[in-house]
């Protein structure tokens with residue numbers, strides 16, 4: 001029920017709605033990182049195989065570092081996806097149709113979204129969902145200035161978890177999720193399928209416009225995650241700095257090294273932070289021991305063939321309606337529908 005409001009009261013109970021004084025803007029804030037950060041960090045670092053969830057890269061500084069990665073020559077995904085969007089926007093908008101409610105999973109700076117907002121007709125509204133509150137508020141402020149007639153309903157949440165969607169006041173013909181950047185690649189197969197299933201449920205009768213990074217020459221992949229300016233290394237190491245700042249820890253940043261490589265058997269980039277010595281780190285009053293060469297696995301970034309992704313999409317209940325790629329087949333944007 002796209003325009004029903006039976007869940008609004010439920011929504012108000014479960015999240016904190018901030019009304020900004022000057023504007024009409026409300027933020028639906030589920031405080032995604034408040035209760036879980038410390039627990040998940042301690043749990044991940046006490047595993048035999050140490051790991052940290054990649055979603056915690058994106059505090060305010062981390063989101064800015066990621067924006068810098070997107071501007072690097074070696075990081076081909078962002079500019080390639082943008083060029084596909086630019087070339088195919090009218091085809092995309094035709095498929096989405098008029099009066100759709102656009103729901104963006106991990107909206108970040110909303111740069112690619114502007115292309116859609118410029119081309120869509122009689123849009124019912126825009127729901128940007130992001131885990132990073134400051135960046136979300138900044139990009140929403142910029143968007144409302146550019147599109148004064150657009151109803152923007154920002155949600156601060158971890159979209160892999162539980163949250164409710166706000167409803168716009170305008171008529172909604174269908175809901176369309178927008179999930180660019182190949183962020184789906186951060187998830188292992190089962191969690192990826194679960195998230196797609198969840199999106200299919202939210203967007204039944206509509207669809208999903210998604211950016212999916214493709215398999216390619218491993219050397220191109222390697223360079224994209226080992227840039228010559230070291231921005232990706234700083235992004236990776238920033239996670240430890242954030243743990244120091246927020247969880248009273250004492251990681252020495254020069255005692256860990258950025259290590260990223262493509263694992264062809266698993267079809268994924270693996271990003272690690274490797275201990276450069278035998279050392280003990282304190283997080284609050286918890287001690288964590290590291291051996292020289294021991295790693296913390298901080299991110300996976302899966303790469304797909306068009307066929308492999310179609311199989312995953314179908315398993316989640318979607319039909320692949322259209323696949324757009326660039327001339328070199330580096331990246332794809334796909335429209336999936338769900339009945």
Ligand code: AVJ
Pocket residue numbers: 069077181182183185186224225232299300301
């Ligand atoms: C935002 C998850 C798509 O995996 O390519 C960029 C994040 N990590 N460089 C990716 C990232 C290192 C990016 N995603």
